[in-house]
Amino acid sequence: MTTLLDTPTFGAAANLFCRECGATYDLGPGNACEQCFGPLEIGYDADLLARVTRESIEAGPRTMWRYGELLPVAPVVDLQVGCTRLVKADNLARELGMKTLWVKDDSGNPTHSFKDRVVAVAASAAKSLGFSVLSCASTGNLANAVAAAAARAGMRSVVFIPSDLEDGKVITTAVYGGTLVAIDGNYDDVNRLCAEVAGEQDDWAFVNVNVRPFYAEGSKTVGYEIAEQLGWRLPEQVVVPVASGALLTKVDKAWRELSQLGLVDGSPYKVFGAQATGCSPVSAAFKAGHDVVQPVRPSTIAKSLAIGNPADGIYALDVVRRTGGAIADVSDDEVVAGIQLLARTTGVFGETAGGVTVATLKALLASGQLDPAAETVILNTGDGLKTLDAVAPVAQPTATIAPSLAAFRASGLA
Amino acid sequence: MSVTVRVPTILRSLTGGQSEVSVDGAGTLVELLDKLDAEHPGIRGRVLDDDGKLRRFVNVYVGEEDVRFAGGLQTPTPDGATVSIIPAVAGG
Numbered sequence: 001m002t003t004l005l006d007t008p009t010f011g012a013a014a015n016l017f018c019r020e021c022g023a024t025y026d027l028g029p030g031n032a033c034e035q036c037f038g039p040l041e042i043g044y045d046a047d048l049l050a051r052v053t054r055e056s057i058e059a060g061p062r063t064m065w066r067y068g069e070l071l072p073v074a075p076v077v078d079l080q081v082g083c084t085r086l087v088k089a090d091n092l093a094r095e096l097g098m099k100t101l102w103v104k105d106d107s108g109n110p111t112h113s114f115k116d117r118v119v120a121v122a123a124s125a126a127k128s129l130g131f132s133v134l135s136c137a138s139t140g141n142l143a144n145a146v147a148a149a150a151a152r153a154g155m156r157s158v159v160f161i162p163s164d165l166e167d168g169k170v171i172t173t174a175v176y177g178g179t180l181v182a183i184d185g186n187y188d189d190v191n192r193l194c195a196e197v198a199g200e201q202d203d204w205a206f207v208n209v210n211v212r213p214f215y216a217e218g219s220k221t222v223g224y225e226i227a228e229q230l231g232w233r234l235p236e237q238v239v240v241p242v243a244s245g246a247l248l249t250k251v252d253k254a255w256r257e258l259s260q261l262g263l264v265d266g267s268p269y270k271v272f273g274a275q276a277t278g279c280s281p282v283s284a285a286f287k288a289g290h291d292v293v294q295p296v297r298p299s300t301i302a303k304s305l306a307i308g309n310p311a312d313g314i315y316a317l318d319v320v321r322r323t324g325g326a327i328a329d330v331s332d333d334e335v336v337a338g339i340q341l342l343a344r345t346t347g348v349f350g351e352t353a354g355g356v357t358v359a360t361l362k363a364l365l366a367s368g369q370l371d372p373a374a375e376t377v378i379l380n381t382g383d384g385l386k387t388l389d390a391v392a393p394v395a396q397p398t399a400t401i402a403p404s405l406a407a408f409r410a411s412g413l414a
Numbered sequence: 415m416s417v418t419v420r421v422p423t424i425l426r427s428l429t430g431g432q433s434e435v436s437v438d439g440a441g442t443l444v445e446l447l448d449k450l451d452a453e454h455p456g457i458r459g460r461v462l463d464d465d466g467k468l469r470r471f472v473n474v475y476v477g478e479e480d481v482r483f484a485g486g487l488q489t490p491t492p493d494g495a496t497v498s499i500i501p502a503v504a505g506g
Contacts, residue, residue, distance in 0.1 A: 030423075032422075034424045038471050040503075196500060198423075206504075208504060212503065243506050244506020309502065311503045314470075
């Protein structure tokens with residue numbers, strides 16, 4: 001069994017509550033409600049949150065922990081995550097006929113994806129709650145983040161991935177020296193196995209299973225950072241890639257919190273979701289007007305988004321509908337073109353999920369669902385170096401020539 | 415022969431802490447849940463909602479097959495089968 005640290009610090013977090021039936025539980029491991037299986041979410045002490053000011057945040061470190069007062073745990077494990085760049089994408093905006101477009105580029109995190117944020121909170125919670133092993137089911141980015149965080153924290157890691165993942169995600173996990181288990185199955189199979197293993201291994205913290213309520217809160221820091229980087233205000237539109245849907249819901253949660261705390265002026269915003277057509281259960285539900293998400297079997301090059309049975313899909317639908325946004329999906333060819341478009345116009349090399357987001361932005365503009373005149377932020381959640389295969393066929397040398405001036409002149413490249 | 419049911423942590427208070435229980439073979443999943451409930455009262459109501467449908471945040475597998483991709487509550491659960499009840503709120 002796990003042993004608690006002497007004084008686990010949960011900051012302003014007060015309890016766990018069920019999003020479905022409202023049942024409350026003490027802070028600790030667990031992700032599902034005992035009554036109805038609904039997802040557990042961190043509840044906060046409103047009085048403690050109310051003490052947070054712009055000044056108290058700005059006095060913090062240049063990492064995601066500057067928002068520590070709004071997170072459910074202290075930074076026990078810290079890889080200096082966050083405070084990634086917000087790039088003003090003027091060339092891309094011009095090409096798409098938009099007025100103001102920003103790219104929040106989370107490829108700049110220590111293991112090159114936004115997953116370092118969730119793992120920072122999950123690993124700190126795992127340590128505080130006395131777990132000895134850090135584990136996860138992953139489509140790749142999370143695998144990198146868990147293996148690295150465990151290495152830094154001096155914990156054992158056991159990471160489960162589908163066996164068909166890109167080398168750029170397998171090697172970049174295995175190098176950290178933990179246990180890496182490839183499963184002959186898709187992500188949903190891996191996820192199911194991990195849920196069962198989590199029920200047997202009392203001292204293993206599966207970041208996205210039994211400490212998922214803590215983990216998911218880490219994604220709020222993307223939203224906090226965007227607001228602070230814009231000078232403590234919210235954009236009018238945001239486009240977020242959707243796998244489980246958790247990131248989308250947490251960006252919204254972050255912005256609602258900042259509004260409620262008076263840290264931004266609470267202007268309205270629209271949240272848009274982006275999926276690859278080969279795994280688009282949330283987009284399909286949005287288009288059909290459904291409030292349930294029918295699971296699918298994924299088939300797309302955007303493997304980091306290939307979750308056929310998304311845990312937060314219905315909540316992502318709620319957020320998108322409440323804010324007046326939309327969810328759309330794009331083909332794998334459009335994903336590759338999206339990666340190229342972002343790279344060519346902005347100098348940012350996104351992974352396939354970034355390509356999904358850029359291509360979906362384009363599709364939403366074409367359909368008239370997204371306003372080209374409204375200030376927009378899109379999220380690039382991972383680094384293109386991890387998914388080189390996706391663009392290798394279309395990203396090759398312009399020419400290969402002999403090492404002579406004559407050959408260069410003859411090539412017509414000048 | 416019987417059916418093995420894997421019980422998630424949050425339902426183990428109803429099975430005396432057991433992570434696996436055996437139930438005599440039943441024709442379909444819904445009949446199996448009735449038998450399970452007779453031995454471990456309350457478990458059916460945790461898995462199914464008031465309308466008798468699978469709660470939306472629980473996944474049930476017969477063998478390796480998600481019953482939502484198979485016959486739902488009418489999925490056959492013959493002797494020798496393994497049924498896994500798993501919280502859906504995971505991953506991502």
